[in-house]
Amino acid sequence: MDRAEKKVAVTALNDVFTTTSVVVVAHYSGLTVAQMQNLRKRMRDAGAKVQVAKNRLVKIALEGTSSASITGLMTGPTLIAYSDDPVAAPKVAVAFAKEFDKLVILGGAMGQTALTPDSVKSLATMPSLDELRAKLVGLLVAPATKIAQLSTAPAAKLARVFAAYAEKDKEAA
Known part of the structure; x- marks a missing residue:
């Protein structure tokens, strides 16, 4: 060289x-x-x-x-x-x-x-930079997902209660 x-x-x-x-x-x-x-x-x-x-x-x-x-x-x-x-x-x-x-x-x-x-x-x-970025995006998206789940949860619970009462009425009759 x-x-x-x-x-x-x-x-x-x-x-x-x-x-x-x-x-x-x-x-x-x-x-x-x-x-x-x-x-x-x-x-x-x-x-x-x-x-x-x-x-x-x-x-x-x-x-x-x-x-x-x-x-x-x-x-x-x-x-x-x-x-x-x-x-x-x-x-x-x-x-x-x-x-x-x-x-x-x-x-x-x-x-x-x-x-x-x-x-x-x-x-x-x-973790690498890409992994950290993915975790950060996941953390940012998570609150919106939780809000969507909470807004649909009461309706689902109400439907299960009605189904239980209907089942109870069928058994009583």
Whole structure:
């Protein structure tokens, strides 16, 4: 890789660190090519990306960004996983690490907050943005549904009372 290519790579990585909401750093030593392709596919399906870059270039790209706290994690064969959704990359990384023990999560960053491996795992258990939006819409729609149920309930109760009296009269006759 010549100097111009390194500059382009550092610029691209700097853009990643300034625009994404979460970055996860992990060791991938021992993973096969097929497993790495599987990880990339899972990340892509979740709206996240995985990138393997030289640690030295990553450290240069991290300078002056809010994710600079992960500089110390960049030793050995590392990869970075990142996404705009703060839950997507950690969720896929943690699930993949459970399945393949060769992927070891070292930590990460969410904005200026440094993440430990445990905090990445706890972030992975949170619902995604889409799930939160669905819950919010459900909460907004729920009161209207309850009002509709309450307005029809008295009529239904009245009909059951009349039916019970009619049944009682049939038995008495």
